[in-house]
Amino acid sequence: MRPSQTMHDIIESISLNDIPPCLEGDVILGGGVCGCLLAHELLVRSDRPVWIIEAGGRQDENSLDRLRPARWLHLLGSTDDDSHLTQPNESLAGRAITWPRGRGLGGSGRINAMIWVPPRAQDFQCLEHAGLNLDAMQIAWQRANELFAVESPRYLSPSSQHLLATLQEHPELGEFAAYPRINRCGQRWTTEQLLLDVRERDPSIASRLGCVHAGVQRLNITRGSLNSLTLRNAHQEREIRLSSGTRVVCCMGALGTPGLLVRSGIGDPELISRVGLTPLVDLPAVGRNLHDHLIMPVVYERDLPAFLPGAPTDQDIEQWEQTGAGPLASNIAECGGFDLDATFQCHVTPTDYLRYPHHTAACATTLGVQLTRPQSRGWMEPIRHADHVQLHIHSQYMTEPADKAKLLDGVGWIRKLADVLTQQGVLGTERVPGRRRSDDARLLAAIARYAQTLYHPGGTCQIGNNSEGAVTYPDFQVPGVAGLSIVDASLLPEPTTGNPTALLAMLACYAAERLSTSSIASRIRC
């Protein structure tokens, strides 16, 4: 199969005018990585109708960049990106950071870097501690692997090839490999494709699926049970009733889901009243426990031609179209690894991470380092604007002193790797932060100036047993609202060790199994 022969199809959305006044079945709010995967699994496991309500529509103008892995950075800030801005970060020299979030079916999977890092034992243990069953997680993990069927890279830049060959001779420094990619035949694959595949395989199953293009404004709750949704598009707002037996699952992501809960009166009563809304369900942990991976790029000079400097050449395009390989099949963050106890992860790019893709002339390699399990936690604060309530993001990076100290160690680890790589002629001089910055104070100043989000927010509606910090129970139900569940990155009690999609895919498969066999009590009662 050649890339140009696949995946140009899309799921057609129903407009707000055309949906029935009352929905029944499973209603999934947000068709992102988890939402589409869950919809697929519920469709094939039960005979109920499944609805997806997704805010992002078709963005045809980006369709080629979406398919070509090397172009993913060009999607940031595009119509596929529902870009958010954090509040200024004290430990990042007062910088506010842009947090991209994908919109449209497939969610952030439409714009992400397509890296697949299998969860580690610690990731499973964390969810087991939160009340999930380990054996069932293993089964769900197998299912996630089957569905994603990730592939080995079809292209590795000379820079990554040299670097991997050298580091693999030094296992004492860590474990490095080319990342498996969420691709098919060298092009981006998203969970939307599962729905397209089922349509082709079994139209009778797919006929139970309806995708609505609208933003979910509010959940309307009466006497502890959901009774309707308020949906909005650019032209109108509509209230859609939910019939008895319906189940609503929030899959709007780590920023979208707590936002919807707060707008609907679910959360910290004091914060909700402060913005002029009526508190309905007392769940103070909504919007708290916000975590993210912060990456510090350490940039080195290279004696190689610059990677993809400018628009792709006809030759690159032809190669990719014919074989799914060549530089356009690079996902930029082509390889990486962990130190021996997985305290740090390193992402390698054949570019100057701080300037690419805007300034591409100079040749560089970046070794970006992040703490796998930062302890700092942020929160989301409801703020009233003229006609709406928005959640401000307080990311609070490195507010825990231990995170600062460890990230300094992380830069030290990168420099040890670089010493070996420089001796072998794989890397040149360190350009950022530069070896002249070697004492802690100057290195921290460089981190404050250059560190970036690695795009992994999570934790804002964390799953757990009946403890103070939990917003969602281990059966995925939101306490105090019959018929409401959550399945997305907001559930993660802690950051994932590596990139989160693989663990989230496992979580969505696990949730599908639990929700499709759960009792009628988990649904709406009228």
Ligand SMILES: Cc1cc2nc3c(=O)[nH]c(=O)nc-3n(C[C@H](O)[C@H](O)[C@H](O)COP(=O)(O)OP(=O)(O)OC[C@H]3O[C@@H](n4cnc5c(N)ncnc54)[C@H](O)[C@@H]3O)c2cc1C
């Ligand atoms: C630029 C970038 C690069 C990344 N790279 C990687 C990577 O290489 N590997 C990896 O493992 N992870 C990566 N990630 C992280 C990964 O993509 C996310 O963790 C994952 O997509 C989260 O899944 P989710 O289902 O929780 O949310 P999402 O996939 O973000 O889906 C949420 C969906 O909800 C919709 N929505 C939100 N609000 C509303 C509303 N009010 N009404 C209706 N719909 C709504 C959104 O439009 C979106 O479609 C990256 C993320 C980004 C942004």
